Amino acid sequence: MGQNAKVDADSFLVCGLGNLGQYCVSVLKEFGVKVNAIEVTNTQKWEIPDLPDFIDKLVIGDCRQPKILEQAGIRYCRAILIVTSDEPVNIAAAFAARSLNPKIRLVIRSAQENLNELLSENLGNFVAFEATQLPAKSFAIAALSSQTRGFFTLENRLVRVVKVPIDASHRWSDRRRLYEINSSANRQVLIHARAGKPTPKAFYQWEPDAQVLPGDTITYIEATENLVARSVRPVKNFGQFWKTIFTEMTWQNIQNKLKQFWSESSQTRRVAVVGGIFMVSLFLSGMLLYKLQYPKISLQDALNVSLVLSIGGYDNLFGQLQIPFEIPWWLHLFSISLTVAGTVFVGILYAVMTERVLAARFQFSKRRPPVPKADHVVLIGLGRVGQRVAQLLEELRQPLVGVKATDLEPGVLSQMPLIVGNIQNALSKVNITTAKSVIVVTDDEVANLEIALRAHAANPTASLVIRTFDPRFSENVARLLPYARVLGVYALAAEAFAAAAFGENILNLFRLNNQTTLVTEYQIEADDTLNGKLLADIAYGYGLVPILHAKADHQIPKFMPSNDIKLAVGDRLVVLATIEGLQRVEQGKTIARQWLVRVEKAVSPDAAFEGAAVISRVSGCDMHLARTLMNQLPGTLQYPLYKHQAHRLVSELSKSQVSAQIVSNV
Incomplete structure (x- = not known):
């Protein structure tokens, strides 16, 4: 959260100085804290x-x-980052x-999602990340040759960050100004770069009145329409349920259901159904015949004999040398027939069960799709990070093939083509020569380099x-292989850990x-x-x-408020921010306002009002x-604004039939 006046000391504690811990110390120090x-x-x-030199006190x-x-000063620290490589140690710490320290913010490294939820409920002021999985989306996007540079889901809407090169045929080329692109309720321009000039690093480094020209590159964020949700049928109460049952139980509906079942059943299942009906008939007939032939036995005894x-x-009834009781020849023959039919029916049941078991087995061992022929992504390494990257690429509907030394568990990424075996030899099986991207994310960075080469x-x-x-390895590889995107997982994740330490979600x-x-x-908070x-102050003052x-x-x-x-x-506010922007929020330091608005005239008293x-409303x-200025036109509003804010004020005034212009305050 923003700077908190109740905290006596801006001290932070990092536990575990592995790669992640060292990066966390470095990022925290950029905030100017202890x-x-x-x-x-x-x-x-x-x-x-x-x-x-970055650590004030090492224990x-x-x-x-x-x-x-x-x-280490735990009682005086605002937050503790527990980022050792041992999860039980992190949780115990x-x-x-x-x-x-009941008030300290806890930021820990843990991949146990269910446990993390329980810890958050019981410990409070707690957040947990898995350092190796945080950058998964960065790996997926880096492999795309499309214009998408980032995407995430927010309030059931897909939000994308798109980088668009403008050519002469583009619909914006020579037809739009940047502020017109930015006017949509679902779109916001982030960065504008002219051809041949360096791309600005910060947001809002673009001129609202600038014409969109061929050769420009525009980066913007957009929120799509609501994602399609699976419809949920209303729950019926008990009375409605039985009413529906009796309403639908017509002879025509029953006939249709039976015809559908028969047409969709296999030959074995059809034989089982007919055999079952025949056996039930024989069973009931046997019970009835024995009861009629021997009136002194109970109905239960007759049922038992038939069963x-x-x-x-x-053989339990007639297996002796001499039949133990008198029985007519026709009933004896019926008993033999009942036994033979029962034995055959049991065989049919075994066949049905075998069919179902084999079908289930084949379902589990269902062959994966073939390897794409061209324009696909080759993903090498399917650990936790690799699997998450694969899921993201599947969500984006990217042709994909995975490579792993051992097979995946049944049901894991079942729609993804998979090459199992020696990773070094797998490149010959994945159509590497026609692939558009190769992502190497095994747990061995040296092996990653070799495979990449x-x-x-x-x-x-x-x-x-x-x-x-x-x-150091990352820097060296990036220097020697300029054509590759070298992503250090800990460098990416450390900024999220550091930002979370200040209370940000x-x-x-x-x-x-x-x-x-x-x-x-x-x-x-207060x-x-x-x-x-104003959101204008937050956007242009802090660079969010x-x-x-x-x-x-x-x-x-x-969205795009x-x-x-x-x-x-x-209030709840979600922003895009760089680590520098978060630093400004934390320290309460805003960029200077350098522009004024001079109001020339209003066409009528109502327009002035x-x-x-x-x-x-616009300037705050x-x-x-404001009324004093409008009563003394022409005049300059002695209230400095940011350039984008001043531009918007002039535009809004023109809609109210008031003419104005922007002037510099420098």
Whole structure:
């Protein structure tokens, strides 16, 4: 959340100084806060240069021990990041930290989703991530040759970040200005780059009046229509259920159901149905005949005799040398027939059961689809990260083939073609020469490099994405292989961990223009730096992109909300943010306002009255100041604005028949 005045010291504690922990320390230090750390052993080898200079206090010991946590200043820390590679240690340390500091924010590394939910309910102020799975979406997007640069689901709507190169045939080319593209309720321009010029890193570094020209590149975010939800049939009450049953039980409906069942049944099942009806008839006939022939026996005894004969128990009744009771020849012959029919029927039942078992077995071992011929993605390595990447690519309907040393469990990614065996030899089986992308995400970064080199040698035109862990290794590989996308999982994940330590809810992350962009959710509290601010101040002052806003009274959330909205306690806001933007929010430092609006004239008193309301609403200034200006035209609004905000104010005033222009305040 924004800067919290109740916290006495902005101290943070990082437990575990592996690759992830070191990156977390580095990112936290960019916020200008005090960072303490706990490491189980004293090491002189650091993956990040000068890391010891970033740590204000280093304690050697077990982070599960209260004494060690005390030495590291747990009672004075705002948040603790527990990011060792041992999940049981992380969970135990979280309990120890909560017992020593009931208010500290807990950010831990854990892949146990169900356990994480329980811990969140019981520990409070708790968030857990799995470092290796957070960047999965970045790997999937990096392999796409399409214009999509990021995507996520928000309030049952698909939100995409799209990067579009503009050519002469594009519908925007020479026809639109940037602010017109940005006017849609579902679209927001993020970045605009002219041909031959460097791409801006920050949002809003574009001119609203700029004409869209061939050669430009425009990056924007858009929210699609609601995703199609599976319809749910209304639940009927007990009376309605029986009413429906009796209504539908007509002879015509029963005939139709029987015809449908018969047409859809296999030959074996049809024989079983006919045999079952025949056996039931013989069984009831046998019970009736024995009861009529021997009136002194009970109905239960007659039923028992018929049942014994039906399941092949002829020898139990007539297996002796001399028949133990008198029986007519016709009833004796019927008994033999009943036993033979029962034996045959049991055989039919075995056949039906065997058919079902074999069908189930073949279903489990159903052959996977064939390997695509061309324009597909080759995914090498199907651990937890690889499987998540595969799921994302399937959601995007990308042709895909996976490669794994051992087979997957039945039912896992069953629609994905899979090559099982030696990964080094698998490239010859996946049509590598015609693939559009190759993603290498095994748990061995050296093996990843070797496989990537082989893949590039076989297909130099394919996009290449390599998973790495060691930051130095990542830098070296990226330098030597400029044609490859080298993604360090810990470098990507550390920014999410660090942002979560300040109270932010990180919904997603993706890479845009070689920097991490975080989808961040704020719940506005009374002492936040965001409380009481216009969305324009948050967007242009902090460099965030508001994409969803919901009032505290649980109204329907608005996508791409108006910049005129003023935040209040309890509001929910979801934004796109870089780590620099989150730093500005945390420190309460906004970009300077450098523009003024000069109002020339209003066509009528009503226009002047309306213009004052527009000025107050768009700029956020006091209504008295706005009315004073409109009563003394021409005049300049002595209330500095951001350039995009000033442009919007001039546009809104023109709609109210008030002419105005932007002037610099520098």
